[in-house]
Amino acid sequence: MSDRNSRRISELVKQSGNNECADCGYQNPEWASCNIGVFLCTTCATWHRRLGTHVSKVKSLKLDKWDDEQVESMEAVGNIQAKQKYEVHVPACYRIPKAGDPPVLLEQWIRAKYERQEFMSVDKQTYITNNSMEGTLMKKARDENKYFPRKFVISDKSLKYYSKENSKEPKATIPLSELNVCLAPAKMNQDNGLQLSYMCDGSTRHIYVYHESGETIIQWYMAIRSIKLNWLMVAYPSVAAEELVPYLTNDFVIEGWLSKTGPSERDAYRKRWFILDDRKLMYHEGPMDAYPRGEIFLGYKDDNYSIQEGVPRGCKDHDFSFSLTTPERTFVMSAPTLDERSRWMQAINTVLERTLRPQDNQSKMALASSRKSARNSRHSWFSLGSLV
CATH class of the missing domain: 2.30.29.30 (Pleckstrin-homology domain (PH domain)/Phosphotyrosine-binding domain (PTB))
Incomplete structure (x- = not known):
């Protein structure tokens, strides 16, 4: 009986809709909530356990034994039907998490669906x-x-x-x-x-x-x-x-420590916290600064924007260096590891490969205006790309 139920569960999880986590979309789930009737990844199964067994009873597809009633419950529901019940009123603005998203987003999505049942009625x-x-x-x-x-x-x-x-x-x-x-x-x-x-x-x-x-x-x-x-x-x-x-909202494409040098050959490399926010590359003294030391607009590659490994002639090399060229100047940076340099160059190059949208041109104009006003301000350290 146990072997037969194990085979039934193994076949169910291969079916369309069941072959990815009901809550985050992760492929090939290995767990399930036998009373709700959904298949789950390991991470989402952990959050389901925290709901308590009165809300969700979690079982391993491979390690636990399944009885007839539990298997029949999974057969009767499954991920597609459960979504039709628990997600019927998810508003368009609600960010549905994907695998790898911040834990608080995933936890509250699961609690909203099954514990508070927010999406079964707009009144909640x-x-x-x-x-x-x-x-x-x-x-x-x-x-x-x-x-x-x-x-x-x-x-x-x-x-x-x-x-x-x-x-x-x-x-x-x-x-x-x-x-x-x-x-x-x-x-x-x-x-x-x-x-x-x-x-x-x-x-x-x-x-x-x-x-x-x-x-x-x-x-x-x-x-x-x-x-x-x-x-x-x-x-x-x-x-x-x-x-x-x-x-509506945008996660940062990538952020982390890089070293940056200024436009002069005598300028030293200084460690800065970089954030790539859509087409805006910002650098700060620390990760939690209120203001960046500089901001660089990333345009389209055909408009004299490019990125390449190494440094321009006459510039001091430093660790895993790379150069970002814009119509205004070339910015020289270095990453702490080869992998980090690859990640940053790939992220920036993806932006440069993308043609500009109307809102991108507005952002470019806003940054240019900010740079002009900052240069005329006593607080000149806000100027875009003016300091290391």
């Missing part, structure tokens, strides 16, 4: 349907590694935060059209960390916040995506919501 999505949100988040101080409670408010056009709960005037008002939000738990060393980035005084400004509750931080993340989608649908009424979703 008030943080999305209200088009506004207000609450307290822990915000990192700009110049020190300390967090303080701050009041945040999302409206239909902006995100505001206040230095004190009873403050009448916000410390900052950030237009949602200029705001990017990404989950950054590893860099922030906070499981529920969120990084907000926007243009401020001629430079990109980064704000780091977190909340003790993973559910709360994901609600903030999705609420911002929801309001941005509503705004874009008004601005572009002829475009389908699904086509606008990629423009």
Whole structure:
């Protein structure tokens, strides 16, 4: 009987829909929730266990014994039918995680589906349907590694935060059209960390916040995506919501330590934290800086943008070096390892191979304007590419 049930389960997991994790899409799942009726990868099975057996009963497809009733439950449901039940009202703005996404995103997706059953009824999505949100988040101080409670408010056009709960005037008002939000738990060393980035005084400004509750931080993340989608649908009424979703928030393409030298032959290499955000390459003194030391727009390869290994003639070589050429100047950098250099060069080259969209030209103009105003400012260290 046990062998027969094992064979039945082995055949079920090969069927279309069942051959990938029901929650993150990872191929060839090795686990299942026998009461929900879905097949799961190892990572998602771990989160299912934390829901408790009253919500999800997890079993190994290969190591555990399956009885007739459990196998029949899997046969009666399966991933496709379960999605039709638990994901029927997933809003367009909701970011459905994929394998490798931040753990808090995956955990809260699973809890929202099966524990809170948020997507079985729109009545449970008030943080999305209200088009506004207000609450307290822990915000990192700009110049020190300390967090303080701050009041945040999302409206239909902006995100505001206040230095004190009873403050009448916000410390900052950030237009949602200029705001990017990404989950950054590893860099922030906070499981529920969120990084907000926007243009401020001629430079990109980064704000780091977190909340003790993973559910709360994901609600903030999705609420911002929801309001941005509503705004874009008004601005572009002829475009389908699904086509606008990629423009709501963007994870950084790649970030990490590189060394960079200046334009002079006498300039030394200095360690900087680089972030590639779509077509904007930023470098900072540290991973949690509020402002970058410089920002470089990455255009299209046919417009005099290129990247290559090594350094130009007359420039000092350093470790695993590479050169990024733009119409304005050549930037020389080096990576700590050969693999890291390959990763950075591939990521940047992928951007250079991509033709510019209308919004890319707007970004280029904004950075050029920022550079011009920064050069005329006393705070010249904000200028784009002006310093190491």
